[in-house]
Amino acid sequence: MSLNPQQRQAVEHVDSPLLVLAGAGSGKTSVITQKIAHLIQRCDIPPAKIAAITFTNKAAREMRERAHKLLRGGDVEGLTVCTFHALGLKFLQIEHEAANLRRGFTVFDADDAGNLIKELLPKGAKSDHINAVRGLVSRAKNEALSFEQAANLAKSPREREAADVYGQYQKRLAAFNAVDFDDLIRLPVQLLGENEELRARWQQKLSYLLVDEYQDTNAAQYSLLKLLAGSRGAFTCVGDDDQSIYAWRGADPENIDRLGKDFPNLRVVKLEQNYRCARRILRAANTLIANNPHTHVKTLWSQHDEGDPIRVFECSDSEHEATRVASEISFLAQKHKTPWSEFAVLFRGNHQSRELEKALQLQRIPYHLSGGTAFLERAEVKDVLAWLRLIANPDDDAAFLRAVAAPKREIGGTTLARLGEMANKLQLSLLRAAQRIDVLNQLPSRSSAAVDAFVNLVAALRKASTTMTPGDLCRKLAEDSGLLAALRAECRDEASFQRRRENIDELAQWFDAAGKGGPGELIAQLTLLTNADRDSAGNAVRLMTLHASKGLEFSYVFIVGVEDGLLPHESSIDEGRLDEERRLMYVGITRAKRLLHLSYARHAKRFGEHIKVTRSRFIDELPAAELHVVGRDAEQDAVRHKEHAAAAIDNIKALLGL
């Protein structure tokens, strides 16, 4: 692993803050991992005092693996490689007292948070409205504003309303002994900002910080970086303004320029040699991104071959498109003897994966859907998690409400409303209120017996939790709560019951593997994970969103749904945010090492209706000379592919002896 002069500079410069402007495929992960090695081996910094921050868990895992490979053995003991959010969580778990949190506090996921906001708004509020408020609250938090500050800064009635909701929302979170994702950054920033002793201690704890995907930091994350780094400025930020694709969640690429102002001794290194893409792919990417305004001009170049032209598939509809992509993958994999894992299919929205999965299954191509939170969103997994949350944190009302109905135990809306009222009056959480005899006595005898039975069950499990591992607790609770029995009754056939049982078991296994920590700590970590991070993908075609693909590379990349309305997305067109959509396309294109496929459908089904579709304006922005458009005769091709698919079904039937 040899470094070019710029990369070497980036690795060896440690005397002052460093910003690395790293183009796509310019080897920035190598730079970061090599720099970790350099800091440990040459600068004698203990690994436990180094933190490398990434944006996705997937990226964190990959970097950790590469660092381990590079350093071998115990040299990496204690090294922190995680996301900003995971770092914030770790901080809060250690400093929970300063944050006014009790041990085992809950991290609300986006769903929990959304439900809570919905509750705080007048009943029957439109979902637009709810989302708008939720967005505004989140934005205020991403700017590390307290609700008082947000109220002072509010300009419109809507912002004032949101600030007001923000205040109530925080009160509820505090009552639940819970935080949300945004708090994982905001609270550490607040605490470090106002508590000098704490700040000094953490600055002492961490001697060097490395931040990947720096262009995606928001105001709160930037503050966190500054607070942790302190005046020493012992950090390296690596980023690429052309790959900034998270403005919608508060990322501010201006943070790149801010760095130079806040740290006048900042050193800047540019990495412009691309080691990934064939030249034609790189030319296409450069041409596309040239349509965006730039403050930092980079010119990416590559020593690779020209490569094949970029192929553009015109399809009749998304089913046709999926079938065609699957066929092409099958064909290329055989022709070039390439493992499946060198293929990726990228799309704009998660819902687009369905059709692709169907087509891949039909052609018996192994695939792995990454990103998304499908696993954690399964009903049975959420149920078990709700129980665990409630056991770890008796004030978690959201968990109470889910657990109490999983399975059904004769406690319905009326009883819960009554219980909620009394809990409110007594300023207690639902579970604590339900534990009181005076409260139970106010309920009809049948209901109070049911509630009492539930409370006792939780107490028994809670007691059990002190002597068993979280994994075993998981299994015990699924049994004792009656969840498994209800699941068995609910499922029509044995196979689907087994599948769902396995999901619960997988959760238990995750806890077994996660090792140390009480259930509360572990659930909090789990909440931050997405599907991609749970299991190794093995030799399978990767299916993921364009956002999730950032930082990865594949020999063969297919981008599907390259249509106006999808990519660029409708709402981005409406709000005039085309630049970010273009960067998203740029990210997708630059994932490809050898061959890039773009495809679009001419007809689509939207909300059940058929509509006509125009191909993406971004395709027209690509240099025509690098493109090879295939399948203009889409209708005829669709028929061919349907026949192909039918034949595939026959094959499977034959194999199964049907």
Add this chain to the structure above:
DNA sequence: GGTGAGCTTCTTTAC
């Protein structure tokens, strides 16, 4: 208090 028929809304993107 639980259940199913019929209604609406929904599609960005992620920690």
Add this chain to the structure above:
DNA sequence: GAAGCTCACC
């Protein structure tokens, strides 16, 4: 065209 929600009925 699915998932979630409301409301009437058991």
